[in-house]
Every structure is written in C-alpha cells, then in structure tokens.
Amino acid sequence: MKIFILLLAFPLSTLAVTKKTYSEEELQKKLSEEVRKKVDSIKNSSVSDLAKELLDKEEKLRLREIELVKQQDSLKVSENDLVKRYAELSAKQSSFIGCVEKNNEESKGRIGQLVEMISNMKPEKASSVLSVQDIDIAVQILQMIDPKKASKIFNFMDKDISAKLQKQYLLMKKSI
Numbered sequence: 001m002k003i004f005i006l007l008l009a010f011p012l013s014t015l016a017v018t019k020k021t022y023s024e025e026e027l028q029k030k031l032s033e034e035v036r037k038k039v040d041s042i043k044n045s046s047v048s049d050l051a052k053e054l055l056d057k058e059e060k061l062r063l064r065e066i067e068l069v070k071q072q073d074s075l076k077v078s079e080n081d082l083v084k085r086y087a088e089l090s091a092k093q094s095s096f097i098g099c100v101e102k103n104n105e106e107s108k109g110r111i112g113q114l115v116e117m118i119s120n121m122k123p124e125k126a127s128s129v130l131s132v133q134d135i136d137i138a139v140q141i142l143q144m145i146d147p148k149k150a151s152k153i154f155n156f157m158d159k160d161i162s163a164k165l166q167k168q169y170l171l172m173k174k175s176i
C-alpha cells in the first residue's frame with residue numbers, strides 16, 4: 001500500500017519539503033532517519049547554548065510576570081478609585097435628594113399656610129390674591145380649599161385668569 005505524505009514535522013531549514021509517495025516501510029525508514037538527524041543536531045549543539053536559551057526564556061517569563069503583576073496592581077488601584085468615586089457620588093445624590101425633599105416639604109407647609117389664609121378670606125379678596133399668584137401655586141391652593149369656596153373665588157376673578165386656573169384645576173383633578 002502506498003501512502004502520500006507531506007513532511008512538515010521538522011523546520012523547513014532541516015527538511016526540504018517535497019511531495020513523495022512512500023511505502024509504509026520506506027516511510028518508517030525515512031521518518032527514523034529524519035528523527036535521528038534532528039537528535040544528532042541537538043546533541044551537537046552545545047549544552048551551554050541550550051542552557052543560555054533556557055535562561056533567556058526564563059528571564060522573558062519573569063519580566064512578563066512582573067509586568068502582569070504591575071497591571072493587576074494598577075487595576076486594583078483603579079477599582080478602589082472607582083469605588084471611592086461611586087461612594088462620593090452616592091453621598092452627593094443622597095444630599096441632593098434630601099434637599100429636594102426638604103424643599104418639597106417646606107413648599108407644602110407654605111402652601112398649607114396660604115390655604116388656611118385664603119380659606120379665611122372673603123371670596124373677593126381671595127380672588128384678587130390668587131389672580132396674581134403663580135398658576136401652579138394658585139391651583140394647588142384651590143385644590144385644597146372647599147369646592148364651594150373655590151367656585152365663589154372663580155366668580156370674582158377676571159374671566160381669562162379664571163379660565164386658565166379652572167383648566168389647570170381640572171387637569172390636576174384628573175391626574176389625582
């Protein structure tokens with residue numbers, strides 16, 4: 001039986017790459033010959049050259065290990081820095097949220113005081129006060145007072161202002 005083989009097991013400098021057809025015996029013989037040649041070339045090279053080559057490779061590996069350790073340290077420092085920044089950002093965010101909540105509570109308290117004042121006023125006077133207020137604030141106040149009182153206040157307002165406030169008032173009632 002003939003076997004077709006392309007010999008690439010050895011470096012090109014050692015072997016000429018050629019296409020040949022060998023019988024199994026010839027293949028075994030040729031392979032043994034090539035292996036013997038390679039082993040002989042290794043035996044002939046000096047042990048000091050091999051040792052030097054090994055030492056060079058060890059040095060390269062050691063340098064690569066040092067480089068990897070430096071990269072790991074750098075990553076740890078970066079990670080710690082990110083953790084600190086995240087903690088600072090979270091603290092600032094909590095502070096801002098606290099300020100917003102505080103302002104909302106204070107605003108609700110002031111609007112509550114205005115509701116109490118408007119509720120105690122006569123509708124004519126209340127309409128003149130609410131007419132000059134910010135629309136959102138006026139609507140919040142009107143929403144919190146008695147609906148009968150609110151309708152009387154709307155009657156004393158200028159028609160344009162009353163229409164705007166009633167529209168906002170109805171929109172706010174729908175969203176609640």
